[in-house]
Amino acid sequence: MYIEMSNEQIHGIIQDSLIGYNYLQEISLAKRADLMHAIADSIDALGEELITTAQAESALPIPRLQGEKQRTINQWRSYANAVRKGVYSEARIDKGDGASKADIRKYNKGLGPVAVFGASNFPFAFSTAGGDTASAIGAGCSVVFKEHPGHPKTSQIMAKAIVDGLVKFGAPAEVFGYISGSSNAVGEQLVVHPIIKAVAFTGSFRGGKALFDLGTQRNEPIPVFAEMGSVNPVLALPQYLEQNLTAFASQYISSLTLGVGQFCTNPGLLLAIKGESLDQFKLLLAQEIAKVTDAVMLHAGIAKAYSEAKSHLSNQSDVALLGDGISTEESRAVAAVYGTSATTFLGNSLLGEEIFGPTGLVVECADSEEMALVLGKLGGQLTITFAATAEDVAQNKNLFTLAQEKCGRLLFNGMPTGVEVVYGMQHGGPYPSTTDSRFTSVGPDAVKRFLRPLSFQNWPNEFLPEELQNENPLKIERIVDNQRTVE
Structure with missing residues (x-):
């Protein structure tokens, strides 16, 4: 059953998401990856209550749900491992000479708090703890999640597992916020809130297009990554x-x-x-x-x-x-x-x-x-x-x-109803199947949706993000003076 939240409660949860976002921005990639593995551990520890509740709410068969639970755990772990390697930092360093040539360094950072809408057809893998939530946190973004009306009890069990994983790790619970409400106005309030910097949605064309329009018509337009269906000829x-x-x-x-x-x-x-x-x-x-x-x-x-x-x-x-x-x-x-x-x-x-x-x-x-x-x-x-x-x-x-x-x-040949969670997967296509064909919502590359480049010019080494520091403490692949290297 839905828990109806007031506008004030929703605003407070969104406001608190800045605490979670700032925390994720301050920790290292390695610690962020460890956090994601901790959440995966927490989901893995969930017992039969999760499966039986999801079965009762969705009518999906038990074996399908058991497999989907494992897929969800694997998503968190594979995305975490990609984050740890610095795959999405894309560190670029053009060293200066201290005189006429400036020192310019660039990497990718999280956009800010992300609104994620739960999907009906995958109560685990595309919902509360699904790929959108995992990839947003992997990008260093906190998540404000909107519960799906089709499986509220399932969502609440999974949300508790996420928060338990955060708290056990020592991270603020505000990395993940949870919102419920039965009206479209709840989702609209989430998308138009100035603190939210991106939206992820899987569902109907009508729903996705409505959210996309809201996101682009804000005073500060934001990207809305909506997967809206396909006839898959x-x-x-x-x-x-x-x-x-x-x-x-x-x-x-x-x-x-x-x-x-x-x-x-x-x-x-x-x-x-x-x-x-x-x-x-x-x-x-x-x-x-x-x-x-x-x-x-x-x-x-x-x-x-x-x-x-x-x-x-x-x-x-x-x-x-x-x-x-x-x-x-x-x-x-x-x-x-x-x-x-x-x-x-x-x-x-x-x-x-x-x-x-x-x-x-x-x-x-x-x-x-x-x-x-x-x-x-x-x-x-x-x-x-x-x-x-x-x-x-x-x-x-x-x-x-x-x-x-x-x-x-x-x-x-083969059939399209099998989506592997791998680097090579592209789950997204030209409009109207999605709102942005450049990105995927499945596989570690889903993290890319919630990043933006930031360049630093002539900054002292100690103030730079670890990815851009001279000594390369993370041992990640970088391009330094046009040469690809792992120093």
């Missing part, structure tokens, strides 16, 4: 489709319905070229989805939105149901696959909108040129997948080139 090219009909149909339906379709990387759109192989493939899709039993979604609001979106899709002209899943209860989400032509898709912009749930749309294209037109009509995506052979790609380089302009992660 799969391009099934002819040679691959012909060679992998049965396996690919099973793979696609499994990915489409994984987690009741409640992933931001859910492959909601499949493009293919008409012909005998596609005709067979659509029949196989119908057979595969007929095996899928309905399921409970994260919360009633998402279930209602899914039902309405699916109904809206089915009522569009020249959109046909190819197959649907097993229905046992009216309140549960039933999987479905629909089909339409590229001509219809190109003439109806509603068909390119995300349906958050286990429903996909197959778009039948006359040829690769028409497939390019469909792909070109789409906005920015988190992912685009080529179900293709190497020869397919070689024969359709125009699609390969176009896809690189449209997404943040480009897959060659």
Whole structure:
């Protein structure tokens, strides 16, 4: 249940976040990394109450939640290790000569207190102690977290673990602030508050765009890093489709319905070229989805939105149901696959909108040129997948080139509903999938979002940040007088 906070309470928490921010700015990178490991230890120590509470609030299965808890712990540790190495300091030193040439040194520092909004579909990994919180603290920024209404008890358990980890380490509890409230005004107050210097959000386009607009319209505009969803098109090219009909149909339906379709990387759109192989493939899709039993979604609001979106899709002209899943209860989400032509898709912009749930749309294209037109009509995506052979790609380089302009992660076979927490991961894409395609919200590079460069000119060595001091006490990689070195 929500704890309604007054405006005065919210202001006080935001004001206190400066205490946490100043602390993080004063400690070394090594100590900041140790702090992050301490928080990971505190989360790791949480028992079955966390899992059972999250299961009750989200309807997610126990094994999924256990895996997500471990992913959350691993995020804190991997981000901490990257911070310790000075990966994101990007220290640059141009030594002066004491006469005509100035001594100029630059590094990256935290922006300031960051507002983080919890996500509904990952109660651990993208919520209270998720990657946004971990990467902001890794950047040296305190966090003011806004509880998600879908899993408040889970959030409160995780928030206590974070604060316990801070206190045990000897850090001020104000490094992490926690806000709750049932109205949009609470989130708005958080974003427009002058102490907040950046925002992180994962959720709907409507919610993310509203926060982005608030952030940019402030007297002092701030960056709002919003991940707002994607239809994640799969391009099934002819040679691959012909060679992998049965396996690919099973793979696609499994990915489409994984987690009741409640992933931001859910492959909601499949493009293919008409012909005998596609005709067979659509029949196989119908057979595969007929095996899928309905399921409970994260919360009633998402279930209602899914039902309405699916109904809206089915009522569009020249959109046909190819197959649907097993229905046992009216309140549960039933999987479905629909089909339409590229001509219809190109003439109806509603068909390119995300349906958050286990429903996909197959778009039948006359040829690769028409497939390019469909792909070109789409906005920015988190992912685009080529179900293709190497020869397919070689024969359709125009699609390969176009896809690189449209997404943040480009897959060659496989399915996009698996996001590795590694340096090479890009979880972010061109608008409207996110508000800033230059950054990722998954992997250690997520830390980059909350940093800004600061240059020091002619400062005595003892006043410089450790990253920029002559003796390099942190032993991190630096560029000194245009030479990359670890001194």
